[in-house]
Amino acid sequence: MSATISGVSYQISHLDALEAESIHIIREAVAESERPVLLFSGGKDSALLLRLAVKAFYPARLPFPVMHVDTGHNFAEVLEFRDRIVAELQVELLIASVQEAIDEGRVAEQTGVNASRNRLQIEPLLRAIEENRFDMVFGGARRDEEKARAKERIFSFRDEFSQWDPKNQRPELWSLYNALHNRGEHIRAFPISNWTEMDVWQYIAEEAMELPSIYFSHQRMVFERDGLLMADSDYITRMDHEVVFEETVRFRTVGDMSCTGAFSSTASTVEEIIAEVSATRITERGASRADDRTAEAAMEDRKREGYF
Amino acid sequence: MEQMELVRLATTGSVDDGKSTLIGRMLYDTKQIFQDQLEAIEDASRRRGSDYVDLALLTDGLRAEREQGITIDVAYRYFATPKRKFILADTPGHVEYTRNMVTGASTADIALVLVDARKGILEQTRRHAFIASLLRVPHLVLCVNKMDLVDYSQKVYDEIADEFRHFAARLDIADLRFVPVSALVGDNVVNGSDNMPWYHGEPLLETMETIHVASDRNLIDARFPVQYVIRPHTMEHQDYRGYAGQIASGVFRQGDEVVVLPSGFTSTIASIDTYDGQLDEAPAGMSVVIRLNGDVDISRGDMIARPHNQPQVGQDIDAIVTWMSDSTTLRRGAKFAIKHTTKTARALVRDLQYRFDVSTLHRIEDATELGMNEIGRVTLRTTAPLFFDEYRKNRQTGSFILIDEVTNNTVGAGIIGGAAL
Numbered sequence: 001m002s003a004t005i006s007g008v009s010y011q012i013s014h015l016d017a018l019e020a021e022s023i024h025i026i027r028e029a030v031a032e033s034e035r036p037v038l039l040f041s042g043g044k045d046s047a048l049l050l051r052l053a054v055k056a057f058y059p060a061r062l063p064f065p066v067m068h069v070d071t072g073h074n075f076a077e078v079l080e081f082r083d084r085i086v087a088e089l090q091v092e093l094l095i096a097s098v099q100e101a102i103d104e105g106r107v108a109e110q111t112g113v114n115a116s117r118n119r120l121q122i123e124p125l126l127r128a129i130e131e132n133r134f135d136m137v138f139g140g141a142r143r144d145e146e147k148a149r150a151k152e153r154i155f156s157f158r159d160e161f162s163q164w165d166p167k168n169q170r171p172e173l174w175s176l177y178n179a180l181h182n183r184g185e186h187i188r189a190f191p192i193s194n195w196t197e198m199d200v201w202q203y204i205a206e207e208a209m210e211l212p213s214i215y216f217s218h219q220r221m222v223f224e225r226d227g228l229l230m231a232d233s234d235y236i237t238r239m240d241h242e243v244v245f246e247e248t249v250r251f252r253t254v255g256d257m258s259c260t261g262a263f264s265s266t267a268s269t270v271e272e273i274i275a276e277v278s279a280t281r282i283t284e285r286g287a288s289r290a291d292d293r294t295a296e297a298a299m300e301d302r303k304r305e306g307y308f
Numbered sequence: 309m310e311q312m313e314l315v316r317l318a319t320t321g322s323v324d325d326g327k328s329t330l331i332g333r334m335l336y337d338t339k340q341i342f343q344d345q346l347e348a349i350e351d352a353s354r355r356r357g358s359d360y361v362d363l364a365l366l367t368d369g370l371r372a373e374r375e376q377g378i379t380i381d382v383a384y385r386y387f388a389t390p391k392r393k394f395i396l397a398d399t400p401g402h403v404e405y406t407r408n409m410v411t412g413a414s415t416a417d418i419a420l421v422l423v424d425a426r427k428g429i430l431e432q433t434r435r436h437a438f439i440a441s442l443l444r445v446p447h448l449v450l451c452v453n454k455m456d457l458v459d460y461s462q463k464v465y466d467e468i469a470d471e472f473r474h475f476a477a478r479l480d481i482a483d484l485r486f487v488p489v490s491a492l493v494g495d496n497v498v499n500g501s502d503n504m505p506w507y508h509g510e511p512l513l514e515t516m517e518t519i520h521v522a523s524d525r526n527l528i529d530a531r532f533p534v535q536y537v538i539r540p541h542t543m544e545h546q547d548y549r550g551y552a553g554q555i556a557s558g559v560f561r562q563g564d565e566v567v568v569l570p571s572g573f574t575s576t577i578a579s580i581d582t583y584d585g586q587l588d589e590a591p592a593g594m595s596v597v598i599r600l601n602g603d604v605d606i607s608r609g610d611m612i613a614r615p616h617n618q619p620q621v622g623q624d625i626d627a628i629v630t631w632m633s634d635s636t637t638l639r640r641g642a643k644f645a646i647k648h649t650t651k652t653a654r655a656l657v658r659d660l661q662y663r664f665d666v667s668t669l670h671r672i673e674d675a676t677e678l679g680m681n682e683i684g685r686v687t688l689r690t691t692a693p694l695f696f697d698e699y700r701k702n703r704q705t706g707s708f709i710l711i712d713e714v715t716n717n718t719v720g721a722g723i724i725g726g727a728a729l
């Protein structure tokens with residue numbers, strides 16, 4: 001918060017208004033649930049969400065743990081960031097592991113060139129929610145990201161199978177949120193629903209927030225696939241014609257290495273990123289998520305099954 | 309960084325009046341459309357055999373809705389100009405979706421109501437205006453669309469504007485404006501229009517950018533619903549006890565004398581804390597932590613106000629309720645959970661006084677129930693006192709939701725008229 005409230009009109013800046021709304025949502029969710037948890041991937045949106053949650057309860061410590069759904073195909077820089085932040089804030093970190101789910105035969109690894117562990121996250125996520133009896137699960141999704149998200153409520157009800165039913169959502173009016181649920185059901189709360197990609201970057205700049213280094217331009221060995229630059233790694237199978245070269249790149253979102261693409265960029269500071277985001281003509285997901293480009297309704301289908 | 313202001317919009321219109329096209333046009337002309345989105349809709353337009361890029365496709369929602377070719381739920385869109393960041397609640401206009409419009413209007417600063425210039429004011433237009441005024445959206449802009457199909461006629465526009473003005477006189481709309489547009493061609497949406505030299509007003513976007521909204525908030529009546537009690541239990545903050553919440557209205561200052569409801573205990577504000585430091589004063593909208601001097605026992609659901617400006621306290625409430633459920637109805641004697649500010653209680657429907665015919669504004673006095681999308685006036689009795697103001701003075705402390713205690717679904721939205729006898 002900039003704490004600059006201008007003049008006698010008490011006008012609040014858009015970032016202060018968004019921050020205040022998110023903090024209100026987070027407090028409301030915690031007050032009305034028994035076992036909250038915050039999904040933390042180490043990406044910029046979850047870093048923002050965690051920061052807002054810390055602000056909401058300051059000077060007390062965060063009254064709930066954070067959980068990472070670990071695909072096992074992470075960028076090392078992101079894991080390093082995750083562990084450092086969690087240690088600094090003295091919060092408890094839980095890990096729901098996709099690798100473990102594969103090893104125990106609960107899910108099957110996809111095969112082929114476009115194999116990704118993205119969808120495989122659903123099983124360990126839901127299992128962890130069940131085992132820990134979490135009834136309020138904070139996610140860092142934003143409505144401007146994607147069509148299916150644009151209609152999801154801030155407090156999004158999930159039945160005992162964690163399913164989202166887009167046809168049967170609870171009306172959400174004023175700032176009155178309905179968190180009621182029965183045992184075994186839960187609520188997904190999305191406190192940063194109303195933030196856009198630009199708002200997030202502006203806030204990161206204003207607050208001088210730390211982020212994983214892969215958001216900033218760096219040298220990396222990459223190859224091209226469907227117009228995206230994929231990081232060369234053990235987690236992704238290259239086809240014969242896909243040649244590896246070194247390029248100055250950065251990532252616009254961070255996720256599973258097998259489906260998160262980079263792009264050429266020399267933006268190495270938050271200010272340069274803001275300038276780049278203002279000028280760009282491609283959406284965040286279009287620029288970096290191979291998984292969402294497969295089908296127009298890919299996100300909606302995953303969400304129905306209980307995805308983030 | 310530039311100070312940008314957050315403004316919330318609700319758009320509504322009857323099916324095919326051009327709402328999706330208007331929103332698409334606004335996004336397109338303010339350059340908020342990304343290349344990949346544009347390619348996707350170009351692709352979809354071609355597949356449907358359209359001659360032109362259908363901007364309406366930009367705001368189409370979920371798959372089922374795409375298949376039916378209609379919008380059936382509130383969807384939120386975002387765009388910004390250098391001065392303002394807009395959150396737009398896109399609500400479908402059909403009578404079946406009254407609940408969606410009420411939802412969108414509940415937080416809106418500005419309502420954009422669309423009409424088709426060829427059709428003029430319809431029953432639906434009147435309903436949209438009524439809902440906007442009921443929910444006290446401070447500014448209403450009537451957008452007369454498809455002007456290209458009436459030869460950009462000033463006469464057509466004037467007649468529509470006059471008729472609407474006449475009807476709106478019966479409503480309580482604080483600020484009413486009109487603009488003739490063509491969403492398809494782009495006249496008067498973001499850019500001005502050479503086709504309508506007789507129109508001397510500004511394009512729609514300019515209106516949206518300049519309407520003064522900061523003063524629409526209630527900055528007079530200080531109300532702080534306590535959301536959460538903060539007790540750190542750490543060595544550093546051993547005796548800390550703060551009350552977290554979002555200021556509903558008014559301004560709170562350090563040193564202010566305050567009263568806590570329901571206890572009636574008075575105290576003074578020791579400090580207004582945030583993660584970023586203490587504040588001397590904090591206005592409506594801010595999320596803060598308030599600490600009080602002296603030993604006070606306060607919990608979630610209590611309210612902090614000023615001794616000489618207190619909300620009403622009571623268990624009998626007169627309200628207008630919009631019904632939002634198709635599996636139950638509201639009848640005399642029914643019981644629900646009620647959520648008002650940060651307080652949850654139970655409510656009994658003592659009486660259903662009348663139902664509105666939302667198109668004619670007539671009162672149907674012999675109504676026995678409210679069904680889905682119906683609006684009526686009720687008297688409620690709650691299990692615990694609520695601390696409330698009239699909705700017309702305070703949108704935050706004058707609103708509530710009703711929740712079905714069996715299904716946990718939100719079934720009603722209420723606005724408080726005052727205390728009931």
Ligand SMILES: Nc1nc2c(ncn2[C@@H]2O[C@H](COP(=O)(O)OP(=O)(O)O)[C@@H](O)[C@H]2O)c(=O)[nH]1
Nearest residue numbers: 323324325326327328329364453454490491492
């Ligand atoms: N000629 C003309 N057609 C329009 C205009 N605005 C919308 N339309 C057309 O009217 C039809 C319905 O528009 P749409 O935006 O889908 O309406 P909605 O149902 O209100 O969202 C489409 O065929 C549009 O191309 C306009 O200003 N002029």
